Amino acid sequence: MVHETLAYLPGTSARTLITATADETVVTVSADLDVRSTARVREVLVDEISLRPHRLIVDVSGLTFCSVSGLEVLTGAARAADAAGVPFVLVAGQRAVLRPLRVLGLDRELRVVGCVAEVAAR
Numbered sequence: 001m002v003h004e005t006l007a008y009l010p011g012t013s014a015r016t017l018i019t020a021t022a023d024e025t026v027v028t029v030s031a032d033l034d035v036r037s038t039a040r041v042r043e044v045l046v047d048e049i050s051l052r053p054h055r056l057i058v059d060v061s062g063l064t065f066c067s068v069s070g071l072e073v074l075t076g077a078a079r080a081a082d083a084a085g086v087p088f089v090l091v092a093g094q095r096a097v098l099r100p101l102r103v104l105g106l107d108r109e110l111r112v113v114g115c116v117a118e119v120a121a122r
Contacts, residue, residue, distance in 0.1 A: 014029075014030075014031050014032060014033065014036070014037030014040065014041070015029070015030050015031055016028065016029050016040070016041060016044050017030075018044070018048065020053065022054075023054050023055065024053055024054055024055040024056070024057055024119075025048050025051070025053035025055070025056050025057070026057045026058075026059055026116065027044060027045060027048055027056070027057070027058050027059065028059040028060075028062065029041055029058065029059070029060050029062070029063060030062030030063060031062070031063065031064060032063070032064055032065040032066075032067075033060065033063055033065065033066045033067065033070030033073070034065060034066075034067040034069065034070060035067060035069045037070075038067075038069045038070055038072070038073045041070075041073055042073045042076070042077070045058065045073065045077040045080075046077070046080065049077065049080050049081050049084050049086055050084075052084060052085070052086055053086060054086075054087075055086070055087045055088075055089065055119075056077075056081050056086050056087070056088050056089070057089045057090075057091060057116060057119055058074065058077065058088070058089070058090050058091065059091040059116055060074070060090065060091065060092050060097050061091050061092060061093050061094060061115065063092075063094070063096050063097055064096055065096055066096055066097045066100060068100070071100055071101070071104065071106060074090060074106075074110070075106055075109065075110065078090070078109070078110050078111075087111075088110070088111065089111050089112075089113060089119050090110050090111065090112045090113070091112075091113055091114070091115060091116050091118075091119070092112055092113075092114075093114040093115055098112075
């Protein structure tokens with residue numbers, strides 16, 4: 001099942017794509033994750049966690065920018081997934097996300113991989 005959500009917000013092309021299989025759900029977030037798009041992304045992630053997939057993969061490798069509010073959404077979703085017993089993996093291979101994760105030490109709190117293919121390899 002694939003479900004795509006477009007957030008039409010002024011000045012942003014925030015976009016989520018949800019792909020669900022029997023084994024996992026992948027939420028792909030692209031464009032800018034900033035204060036204009038965090039509410040919608042948070043809502044999507046909360047909805048997916050409530051469905052209790054076997055594994056939730058959040059692929060932000062298509063982000064060009066991630067604000068502190070965006071990082072809060074991602075870490076909040078990881079904590080909510082953990083509380084629900086849903087394994088959470090963040091796919092981030094680009095500087096726009098990796099650098100702030102490392103600077104804030106969040107890369108030690110989150111399971112971060114460089115690409116979706118790495119999730120299956122681990």
